[in-house]
Amino acid sequence: MTRYDVIVVGGGPAGLAFARSLAGTGLKLALVERQPRTVLAEPGCDGREIALTHRSEASLKALGAWQAIDPAETSPLREARVLNAGSPFALAFDTGGTGEDRLGQLVPNHLIRRALFAVTHAQPGVDLLAGTAVSSARASREGAVAELADGRRLEARLLVAADSRFSAVREQLGIAAEVNRTGRAMMVCRVAHERDHEGIATEWFDYGQTIAMLPLRGRMSSAVLTLDAAGIEALAALDAEALGAEITRRFQSRLGRMTVVPQPGMAGPGVYPLATTYARHFAAERAALIGDAAVGMHPVTAHGFNLGLAGALRLGGLVADAARHGRDIGSPWLLRRYEAAHRFASRPIYAGTNAIVGLYTAEHPAAKAARHVALRAAQRLPRLRHGVSRMLMKP
Template identity: 60%
Template sequence: MDCDVLIVGGGPAGLSLARSLADAPLRVIVVEKQPHAALEAPGYDGREIALTHRSIGTLKALGAWDLLPPEDVSPLDEARVLNGASPFALSFDPASHGGGPLSLIVPNHRIREALFRTVEHQPNLTLLAGVGVAALKTSARAAEVTLDDGRTLSAKLLVAADSRFSGVRDRLGIGAEVNRLGRSMMVCRVRHDGEHHGVATEWFDHYQTLAMLPLNGRRSSAVLTLPAAEMDGIAALDEAALGAELTRRYQGKLGRMEVDASAHVYPLATTWSRHFAATRAALIGDAAVGMHPVTAHGFNLGLQSQATLAKLVIAAAQRGRDIAAPSLLRRYEMTHRLASRPIYAATNWLVRLYTDERPGARIARHATLRAGSRLPLARQAITAMLMQR
């Protein structure tokens, strides 16, 4: 065997898994098609990640948290869900769970940079950057991967961490539910005249969704979702015009807005893999579950998936057992499916309900929001989930 664990994908999920295996008696290889320089110093991509307390704990355990610039860590003290012009709002705050922030917001590229630094000199890790996968095959004995430069690697366990449109998943013959939503998401950091008071809002207005994530100072990350064709026109605006457009769309709730960092547009799609494991192989991160960003759970689920798999693999290695035994992979799949399916289904239902502009749907979502505002136990349960360590 060239290695024990071969991870395809050097994003947050893949690097986190590699780091989780740092002290295990295992040889690890990470294959990433991006060049080494892009992993070492990832560029700003507009995405701000709302980390749950469990994810923060994971990053601390991996040694990545202390590598984050403190000025890039912003507290999210409360979250509110709004619907059109309705006065009713679902509000989530941590007061009933000991206080403190509901979440901490960190730029995606800073997390990637910190994770890379944790594995950069890891003794049991080999990082192959700037190369992709051309072919693969698995058997009861091993997984064999052919890289696009002609090299062939064999491993006891192959892990796909190569995005929601995973090429490894396809080559393993694992089908996936892929929903291309015909909408695009623009993320844009803005400065504004008003105070956000640490409150994040998710506003399902008619024909648009606009979220505001509070950043340090009078700054926020604006997340605008529109039909793809309409987004093309917004993306073509210069910074001054875009700031004015976001101010108008948010109805001046935070005063005048100005673009503080470049805007980035991402087509929206959700994915659910039919299986999270196959012979000698497992799927983690977005390769297993590609979430809609509206509930900000995608990144957190990705970290959780690698932690679940790492725990099982390390336990097997320490006992001298097969780290890719069918029973181990079935246990991983069952555990992560139970953790991810409810939030995946609930998020998709929420998106369908709050983006459907038919009269019946408008009435239903108003009633849902009004009922939710009067159900403190439901709000407290969601808050407890976000704050779980």
């Protein structure tokens, strides 16, 4: 049995950021991650381009991770446009009135993971237990215990689950979650195209498909297609040439002809089944959920990582403060504060995103009419648009 102050389950972005936020507190952490250390140090491309808000960028800077990301690998996002089916009308979100020159920054997910690992793995007080999973975990007023697949047993004053939206630890703690399996899937790949995107992201809710084009450096975008799971499976089976032609056709040649750009380590496009999750509680006795384990967002509003980072740092700030003042780092009071603050920050955007997805993927005539009306109405309400822009920039 090894004793720690905190056990963190999961070395994804949320778990790493939380661990990093406790640097200098003197706390002893076990960071348990199923994947081997070599994969954490050099994670492969997964096709995801994360739209980082200004706040997330500032947080990554404060953690020292932003400095480990090559600026040439980041792409500014100037504007976002939402299109509805065959309508030529586009609802635009820009930086108007904020004094910023961009809504955010697109950064490949694997580079964020690599940067967070680089600054966290050798942090004094952090024991990285990689290549082994937590097989069971429990927590009570007396403390938390985690059993590892390799037979080790850990004890701590606080257990933090950052083990993805299908968190097994969440279940073991007896915390229920809303789970919405949409039956749809997402395919992501990079495409080069003939025309300039001008730094504008496009989210096109067409009938039967949703296509996002996220502007990368040069005449290149990240194409994100959402279809029913069978449709995505069929697309992902195409060879690169046929896939490029199919994306060009589906995007109606808006950026000219598109060709798929291979990414190192990826045999084809990235495919992700779409499920959203929201935990009924973010905390239990001496335990907390962070990242996707707390809130598994629909990727359409590009906020899962941003929210997860904000939540991890919210909890990290409370724990660090308690440690510095000699208070209990897993007290019910502290965990209630975390839960309330993170629920307040996440519930509106989670519910709002699901409502948008519901409206814009429903195929019955009333929904089709309503989505058109909703976009037009939003265009006439500049305050609403600016409010949404601000929310997109700093959740």
